[in-house]
Amino acid sequence: MRGAMVTNKENNTTTAIHADYVLIADGANSRFGRSMGTSREKAWPYGTAIRTYWQSPRHQEPWIESALDVKDRNGNSMPGYGWIFPVGDGTINIGVGLLSTFKNFKDVNTTHLLDSYAHMVADKWEIDPTKPECKATSGKIPMGGSVGPKIGPTHIVIGDAAGSVNPFNGEGIDYAYETAHMAADVLHDALVSGDAMALKRYEQLIDDEYGQYFKVARLFARVIGQPVLMRELSRVGIHSRTLMEWVLRIMANLLRPDEIGPAEAAYKAAAKIVKLFPNA
Template sequence: MTTATPPPERCDVLVVGGGPAGSATAHWLAKAGRDVVVVEKKTFPREKTCGDGLTPRAVHQLEDMGLGPALEGYHRYDGLRAVAHGVTLELKWPEHPVYPSHGYVVRRRDLDEMVAERAVALGATLHTGTEAVRPLQRDGLVVGAVVKDKGAGVEREIHARYVVVADGANSRFGRALGTARNRTYPMGIAIRTYYESPLHDEPWIESALDVRDRQGRSLPGYGWIFPVGDGTINVGIGLLSTFKGYREVNTSHLMEEFANTLPDYWGIDPDSPTCAPTGGRIPMAQSINPKIGPTWVAVGDAAGSVNPFNGEGIDYAYETGRLVAELLDEAIGTGDGMALQRYPALIAEEYGLYFRVARLFSVVIGNPAVMRELTRVGMQSRSLMDWVLRIMANLLREDELGPAEAAYKAVAAIVRTIPEPSA
């Protein structure tokens, strides 16, 4: 006996990946009345390596998706506590005409399921435990995907007019379509875990800008401590590929040293995390190209949509997913697929200057001696650090774009003083 091949499922849009970018794309397409199917290889709830922090930009997107009331059940925080060179500054999120002046900390196992369920409530179809194993192509066009039910081990086809690639930083599906990272752009490397802490509901997320080991020696990268509000804190450390010798860095060692040198007030037992540390690599600054074909498009981490200033990717995943949903809705409604081809230009218009500044700054961050001097000077001025927070979190107002240009010129001048690494 042979098993009959299941008939293909058909939809307007197939979204590969149910994380922030994929679920946001599905949400906005479903809200517009489009037939959208999402395949997610894991089963919710599932863990993801992440700092779990939602900045005001991310909160704004979630509120627009109608998830504001759901967020209120999680830990809200007011801003960033920066710690370096024996100085501590508590910096509130700025007032902004569009974005709120607060953030939340939500574990990804809860956040991603929340957004995916919202998309389903609006009419999207979600298949979990289902992996898109390869694209379907006809006459040179992507027309869907072969997907595999990981539980049953059965492959089937999903046919779609358009395919959205949202399967994360490693994006096997995107690579099958020819996407690749520009290796001259920065890449992030991060590791995190959780600890029980009496300050699990602090109103500040904390960033350690001068990380040292137990012997006082400077370590590459920056550390974070994000209170989760459930008895635990998210503790992690990250660095950029602009750091010379980053390939030889032992991130587990960095994590161990950082945990053992956290300020005493966090009250953690550095030898007793609540789970094993996990890490990964993150393409940044729109470094993945091409982002688009005639009938497919990449969003979120699969397109390298991560901020090199601070490693933030959730809000850009939501934003690129929303933008693509609008373009696909137009393409489907008019029957003119050229609407989708505006995506690269719109991305460049929205993020071009900002990510150019961030790419330059990543060179500074990657030079420990220069970074130490910058943080030493910066931590002496609250007003300067307020500006740094606005720029790094991409929270400048329209009338403040001048400072962004000024920051770009200042960073460019600093970068020119940094010797090129020897071959």
């Protein structure tokens, strides 16, 4: 790949952009990536997410809120998570993500699920759940590094386009930054040396940084696909601040390799179990 043809939709003019190397970073539904041969590993879990915005007086809160106890309109626990992201402009971003490991995944109406979650948090966040600011947007989210190949002769795939999303919590922003940093590093080497083979190091960097963690997270996604188990885990965990702190550190990838505490010990145990499942 040596660039792209870009069309201006306003005046229908087309411009050729040439480059020695191309970074593909066009999101989870990466048309650019697919045109270059990327595909998702079908056997691995993926998510679907939906979100929109509501007016809230708490729009400047410094914390993002995550929820594991998302329920449908009938009060049934669902294998996914909810989030509330204060935007600071008078609104908050509220959304839900659902995992493909739930056996009735495709039957779930995510619009109804978002509506249920908005009603759940309405009093706490002082919103009118019946009056979102705009129509909700939704889409499929490849997770756990499930998209590949991540490099070609002159291109690198990063962020959501590479499936670099945490299956534990649907987080992708920090992985987009981190994979971009890795890509910039190998691109620098390629440009300085004049050797495109330097791009091959990118896949090794990705595997070293996320390989084992994403594998544990993918197994976790399969486990919580059982609604009964998810309900019990949520019931027990929510009543234990210490346990939830451990879980948060694992799910948010905030482990401290130089300080072995309960969260690190639990993760190491999970990593040993994962080694028994080479295709997880």
